[in-house]
Amino acid sequence: EAQVTQNPRYLITVTGKKLTVTCSQNMNHEYMSWYRQDPGLGLRQIYYSMNVEVTDKGDVPEGYKVSRKEKRNFPLILESPSPNQTSLYFCASRLAGAREQYFGPGTRLTVT
């Protein structure tokens, strides 16, 4: 089944403790991206990657890092999480130049 998977789905952590949220897709998509969803703000893009080893900042990149060492994986790294990063995070992927984007199921992160 073609899909985007994220792990973990739920995470509660404390301020400053490094964490990684994984994202994997099995559709051989070149383009992958991370969004955060907050009430009243919709989805805002954090980082995106057009292909392996090619990443760029989205609208809200501060406090996040990403890497794209393999085509199928695009992990999101929070080196020192803060409470304002408490949010619902979505990974998405699509073919380069394609219009339709496929979203993962989301990761709900709480930073205390």
Added chain:
Amino acid sequence: QQQVKQSPQSLIVQKGGIPIINCAYENTAFDYFPWYQQFPGKGPALLIAIRPDVSEKKEGRFTISFNKSAKQFSLHIMDSQPGDSATYFCAASIMISSGSARQLTFGSGTQLTVLP
């Protein structure tokens, strides 16, 4: 700044009603306008989309109306059902940088409740 403004924030209708969700954009370079539907605990899923050279697109009970001169577009749900209760996001897409990637800008979302 690339912005997409969406209204209303929430909407409650009776079964069979026709909820309408509106979006407005600023950047005339946007060339693709999708709507996403999101159920609780799930990621957004593409519902219907339109290009700016078309004024209306219909798929089943879902219709997009597009007004290029006003830079506005809207989603209409005909004969709405309780199963349509979800959060709806409009979005606008633009080709960026080298032309090999697309940027998607989302509206703030509308929480729709269809009462039985």
